[in-house]
Amino acid sequence: MAKKRQRVTLEDVAREAGVSSMTVSRVINNTGRIGSETRARVREVINRLDYRPSRAARALVTSRTYLIGVVVPDITNPYFAEIVQGVEHVAWEHDFSVLLTNTDENPRREEAVLSQLDESTVDGLIVVSSRLPDATLLPLLERHPALVTVNRDVPHQLASMVRNLHGMDHRPVVAIQHLIEGGRQRIGCLALKRSAIQISRERYIALLTAAGLEVSPDWYRLCPPNFEGGLAVMRELLAQCPELDSIVAGNDRVALGVLRAATEAGRRVPADLAIVGGDDTLLASQVTPALSTFNVPKFEIGAMAARLLLRQIGGDSEYHEYLYDETLIVRDSSP
């Protein structure tokens, strides 16, 4: 398994081609005017020697790394994976690479990551669904020269943003309305712990009250944003509040946990219990009964975040935002 090779440098190419290193540099970067025969000769040598510029050297002098940092809470969740896919796609088109950081839903880790991914490491940063409170997040963001947040409101001076057209709690609000219209009387809510895409207990209570429905603060629970979380919290909720006839889940994986817990408890879905999920993941459509959910343009969210970021990296210091829409998809799990 021994392999090594001396790095071929600009000078090597220059010497071999009988020109100065600047000429080679210009050929590579397609900058400045170069005689076409010189260019051809240099190109030939570059290929022959298999020369490839050193990113480190270039970065040192241009202070451009051509790297985009992406911070996500859980790459294992297809929701985030598709966003990353979108970022990667656009980055690639612009000859940027993606530095992925998965914080494993661990705020400490997110904190560490945000302070380590400085401008000598990446040219810009996309922070997706940060799990940090403003008090810790904002100071960390201040140091980043180019920044885009996804699903997180921060001051416009700090970052461009990709977010829901209708606001952060749009999804749960619409889900609740849908359940109300479907005639559900006792609607529970599993809100995503630490996520910004969430409805507050107060708002939840207010909505149901306004609709003239019964509510209990107990029907609202914070829940880890995954299957296990949904399962555990729902088991508990179902045991303590068996009167519930429907549940708004923060995302699809939580909804799946809810579905499982409901099945275990012998509840028929949707007859005894209606469920609405969150993001339109493959899971949601393939499970039985198929889960009502929201279609979210995940790839496009990632792609737009990357575009906004590249704009900043390119020198545009204005605030920009991309608003996406998400619409309810009604399937078998709800009225």
Added chain:
Amino acid sequence: MAKKRQRVTLEDVAREAGVSSMTVSRVINNTGRIGSETRARVREVINRLDYRPSRAARALVTSRTYLIGVVVPDITNPYFAEIVQGVEHVAWEHDFSVLLTNTDENPRREEAVLSQLDESTVDGLIVVSSRLPDATLLPLLERHPALVTVNRDVPHQLASMVRNLHGMDHRPVVAIQHLIEGGRQRIGCLALKRSAIQISRERYIALLTAAGLEVSPDWYRLCPPNFEGGLAVMRELLAQCPELDSIVAGNDRVALGVLRAATEAGRRVPADLAIVGGDDTLLASQVTPALSTFNVPKFEIGAMAARLLLRQIGGDSEYHEYLYDETLIVRDSSP
């Protein structure tokens, strides 16, 4: 959104602390002997000035980027996402970051990526389930100083490997045996297009023949490794070969497509058609009927790949490998 700041350099710190830049360097890298009071003073200045070393400069001189490149065919597939999670986890422990490259199941793109991620970009590379034929893959790999492949046999001189203990076609072979033992008579196979974890048509035919069962070359199909692929290919297969009573699918998402196609066609699973999937994804367990599949230690695969790679980066030029086991999980979709 205007933000900028002059980079604080080693010299700045040195000047402020009244020492030479070398001393500061040594303090940062914990190298050489330094007087404890000097060290304390330097540390204080570092914190006060919020100094952070330039990765680019460091990389230029040490030719270490502290970056690990990971190439996956589809980050959207939880199977790969969990592997990436494992890589990221271990990388993080060792102060390495992960450069993610998603090739979108596009061999051209994989090719481009492999030739661009050279040693000035990453310290090493983990190639997961390459979709390239040996003829194009091997030459590309030769240039990488530190390399680990996952689920792909390459010459030991080229890379360390993480792979299935029982060989690349272990999964389909076991699945077929399981179906045979379950009394299935006409077993079809959806093999993953371009994947190395696959059984060949010849082997497939040989296995069934050896078991004294009927076979047709037509019952074996290559299939894109995702839900849509499984759905489309299975629709066709079911139309053309309605006699099949069971299917071995290359992975869970394909199996899900198969399940869907079967349902559409009015086939009951497993009564009319048994299905075995591939990797133990959340999907497989939550769908109805729950899919038989194989449990694969995805996180651990990624983690071990990272460990093997770090070993190489650390200078160990021996060949190493990590063999993992995967066992059949029988659920409702098969006998």
Added chain:
DNA sequence: CTGTTAGCGCCTTCAG
């Protein structure tokens, strides 16, 4: 159109 000069910020080497 092409070459020269001067660093980018850090670490290696060798002196003290």
Added chain:
DNA sequence: CTGAAGGCGCTAACAG
């Protein structure tokens, strides 16, 4: 234990 010199590979800014 600490410092001075030199250079990693590249490009910006001037020459010509």
